[in-house]
Amino acid sequence: MSSAAELKLSRVLGLAKKFNNFYLTGFQKGDIRPFLVEGQQCGLIKSDVLKQLVKYPEVFCIRDCEHTKQGLVELNPAFRDYNERTQQLEKVLRNLRSEGLFPALQGWRDEYFEVKSEHNALLKMERAATPLFGVRKYGVDINGYVIHPKHGLCIWLQQRSNTKETWPGKWDNMVGGGLSVGYGIKETAIKEAAEEASIPSHLVKNLVSAGCVSFFFESRQGLFPNTEYVFDLELPVDFVPHNADGEVQAFELLPAKECVERVFTPEFKTTSAPVVIDFLIRHGHITADDELDFTQIVELLHVPLQSLYTYKTRLEQMQKLQQQKLPNDANNCNCPNLPPVRPLENGHKKAA
CATH class of the missing domain: 3.90.79.10 (Nucleoside Triphosphate Pyrophosphohydrolase)
Structure with missing residues (x-):
């Protein structure tokens, strides 16, 4: 040749x-947190976005955990279904758009992508906002x-x-x-x-x-x-x-x-x-x-x-901690009045 x-x-x-x-260098910067919905990781959030999400404690739980140095971000588990999660997140996104803080939101399309965990649709999100959440x-x-x-x-x-x-x-x-x-x-x-x-x-x-x-x-x-x-x-x-x-x-x-x-x-x-x-x-x-x-x-x-979206879910961790009779880490969450967790017949746990 x-x-x-x-x-x-x-x-x-x-x-x-x-x-x-x-993929090659971003994870080495150490400024990202897993984004969880219904206990399933479906995104990654960088520090510049996190600074804005902390202003909405009724929507996002920002908490520490032993598995990630930076902690994690979770959509409030009190939101029970697809529509409620979508509506609550949409309010935040429209506020962020009006503030003009993120270039991505200036391309708002009123077109929605589904946020999924494996094959389950958890909510829908404005297409222009998806890069902010790394979904x-x-x-x-x-x-x-x-x-x-x-x-x-x-x-x-x-x-x-x-x-x-x-x-x-x-x-x-x-x-x-x-x-x-x-x-x-x-x-x-x-x-x-x-x-x-x-x-x-x-x-x-x-x-x-x-x-x-x-x-x-x-x-x-x-x-x-x-x-x-x-x-x-x-x-x-x-x-x-x-x-x-x-x-x-x-x-x-x-x-x-x-x-x-x-x-x-x-x-x-x-x-x-x-x-x-x-x-x-x-x-x-x-x-x-x-x-x-x-x-x-x-x-x-x-x-x-x-393989990059495999963070162990909060509910799985709580289940293990309860089995070991150890206190859970709910007190480290910034969400007000987190609902208690109750077992279901199939062995999974869900907000009461």
């Missing part, structure tokens, strides 16, 4: 480290490509509208969108294909599921522990996408080599780069024979986010 080729390919690893900047986010991306008779593999990219709340004017995958409340994965892919690129039903039915990528990025907006469900869609050579929802200002079809170069530029959306790299690997344009750091790159496309 020539030195020029080595230099070029080494940029792939550099880019993979860039969109995993928090896992899910989306879909479609790689639209063409096998061109002259240029070979070519990939469609979109240029985001300059009025987009996030990454305005940046180049992006042909189609992409977040999983909003009430929509499934394939359903979201089909919806976004129609809205962003006007892909007709007789073509979109050829969508091929290609797994997912996951990464953990941090920006001035907050934390982005993202999982993107990926679809491939081969398109006719004469098909040209057209935007229908005003969120895209242009499309461009690029040969694979030119697409790689575009991804490395500051004009490309950083958090969409994993999808393009994954596509190029699967189609043989980035290989282990050419890339010395190939295995590390692949691993950074599939960060095990689930």
Whole structure:
């Protein structure tokens, strides 16, 4: 391999480290706390956000614990169900938005993502606020490509509208969108294909599921522990996408080599780069024979986010302490009048 080729390919690893900047270095800073809902960890909160949440002791319990040096943040367990948790959190978020303290909230969309623990939906949260709480986010991306008779593999990219709340004017995958409340994965892919690129039903039915990528990025907006469900869609050579929802200002079809170069530029959306790299690997344009750091790159496309949200729950700890007849740590919580804990028939414990 020539030195020029080595230099070029080494940029792939550099880019993979860039969109995993928090995963690689963020936990070492020591300024994050687990965020718990119903005793389950579903997020991470940094110190700048924590400074504001302490102003709402009726909503958030800020307490010390033996398992984390910084302690933890818990949504008040007195909130009994999905709707009450959502409403109480929404009040805080709207207050923070009105105060103009966080850039992320200036992109308020009135679009909601579900906050989940494994497969259980605990509440819904305004999309713009999710980076402040480090909750896992899910989306879909479609790689639209063409096998061109002259240029070979070519990939469609979109240029985001300059009025987009996030990454305005940046180049992006042909189609992409977040999983909003009430929509499934394939359903979201089909919806976004129609809205962003006007892909007709007789073509979109050829969508091929290609797994997912996951990464953990941090920006001035907050934390982005993202999982993107990926679809491939081969398109006719004469098909040209057209935007229908005003969120895209242009499309461009690029040969694979030119697409790689575009991804490395500051004009490309950083958090969409994993999808393009994954596509190029699967189609043989980035290989282990050419890339010395190939295995590390692949691993950074599939960060095990689930292993980062495994803090032992408060209820489990209390159960163990009660079994050992030791006092619990409720007095270390700043929530006023925490409800007592009572056993249920199935052995779990819940606020009375």
